[in-house]
Amino acid sequence: MTNKITELLKVQYPVIQGGMIWNSGWRLASAVSNSGGLGLIGSGSMYPDVHEENVKKCQQATDKPFGVNLPMLYPDIDKHIETIIKYKVPVVFTSAGNPKTWTEILKKEGITVVHVVSSVKFALKAQEAGVDAVVAEGFEAGGHNGREETTTFCLIPNVKRHIDVPLIAAGGIATGSQIAAAMVLGADGVQLGSRFAATHESSSHLNYKNRIVQAGEGDTILTLKELGPVRMMKTEFYNQVVEAYQNCATKEELAELLGRARPKKGMFEGDLTVGELQSGQSSALIDEIKSVQQVFDDLIDEIRSLKFDFLKVFEN
């Protein structure tokens, strides 16, 4: 059995691992690809030489397809694209920018291009730019996010009825029943972030992984909308953000408070107080650090065990 996404990406399962900064090195990406999904290297936190090393090592660690996530606002994007072309990386997920900028160039090289959006409007623009598929990411997703705050539950069916290219759902997904629900809503595949951040193979710090596992409902928040909305854990740093808002901070003051390197401090160095811990609402559904293979085994088992008898109540 195949579907639009497994055919497009040449994978066994339509399950993609989000290319998260400070989490998604070659170990995570190759493990996901080896388990039957599509692993993505998160190039957004990598210098060009680190990125090249990760692509090389990923190729050595798996003979399955894998991809690179390319946030288009990063300064080293030209060099990242050189590496992608040089090593014939088969798939690129672009985000945080105009899909017209790179889609044609990448596709000419035979690369499959997928673009991440947060609304119907941007999904249509991506389709127009010639992408092969779209990721529609809801408000519940960790990290950088859309301004309209449309949730996965409302975003997916609306994007579905407006586009023709294959659709990947993202935002809030960590369990098998959620994967099935996203596909009932119209998705052809799913992308999971936080669930793969809390695996042994993720390159992030153990403190951060443990924080995801411990997180309960309401522990993440979408904030700093003036600078670019980001969903993160409510940490000591977040308390300072709240205080800044109470003091009617300007955009410049917020930028100064945010400073630089907080995501690295939090996710890579494990500083849970001053670091920015990007994480999704799905953290509340993640209770254990697992191996990538275990994540896949558990998700597939859960999906296979789902019953749809409840629908008989609508045959009345």
Added chain:
Amino acid sequence: MTNKITELLKVQYPVIQGGMIWNSGWRLASAVSNSGGLGLIGSGSMYPDVHEENVKKCQQATDKPFGVNLPMLYPDIDKHIETIIKYKVPVVFTSAGNPKTWTEILKKEGITVVHVVSSVKFALKAQEAGVDAVVAEGFEAGGHNGREETTTFCLIPNVKRHIDVPLIAAGGIATGSQIAAAMVLGADGVQLGSRFAATHESSSHLNYKNRIVQAGEGDTILTLKELGPVRMMKTEFYNQVVEAYQNCATKEELAELLGRARPKKGMFEGDLTVGELQSGQSSALIDEIKSVQQVFDDLIDEIRSLKFDFLKVFEN
């Protein structure tokens, strides 16, 4: 075929109409009950005599079960409860307050009690208070909402694994595929608000119904969190709210700006500029004012036509 919710509420379909202020009079509630769902009278915007009249007329208009939605923060709650008991209304949905206050009193009268929550924590409190079922309502819902901003997609599976009483999903639901998805996530039934607000039988103003139909993605926003989070359309009034925030308005200044009677002005009198138009993100999926019977026919048709072949890709 029955399930936990159809058995508990004695209805054909596990589909409940939200008891929305200025929308949910006897015409809407009785039409929903006559179509096989559970109609709710929205008592929150009714004086005691208006409420009593609506209960009486609803009883005359349907021989099926119906209910009353009772926001516990309203001043006339004692009189509303007198009416409910006097007319033997079979079901009460309580919200916006402590479920311990009224559950026991209502249940002693043989009334089925359902409580609306926005988190696992409050769901557990409601279960402890002895309610018969819980509505878990996500961030995408219109009107008053929870502080933690948990979306339907993340809320339902988490509440499901923590409670034993039947679970009704609410927030963002307007289509058949969304009903099926909510049940895949673990819900035993669903509650729809905006979809029923935009029906001929809703008592709200035609201008407001048309506004829901015209709404696109991003047209609603959760705001006024300091006063009590509410999701509404982005109107001229909302522009004033944005300006107030930019000027670092205090809670008192926000309360003064909000004033009184804006929901009535917007939803009942049809003033789309100064009124507060409570509406959910599902508005973007609602394209036509329909009769209640048409809403049911279309939802049921859509659910019956869903295919679950996509799950075969996980049998690989």
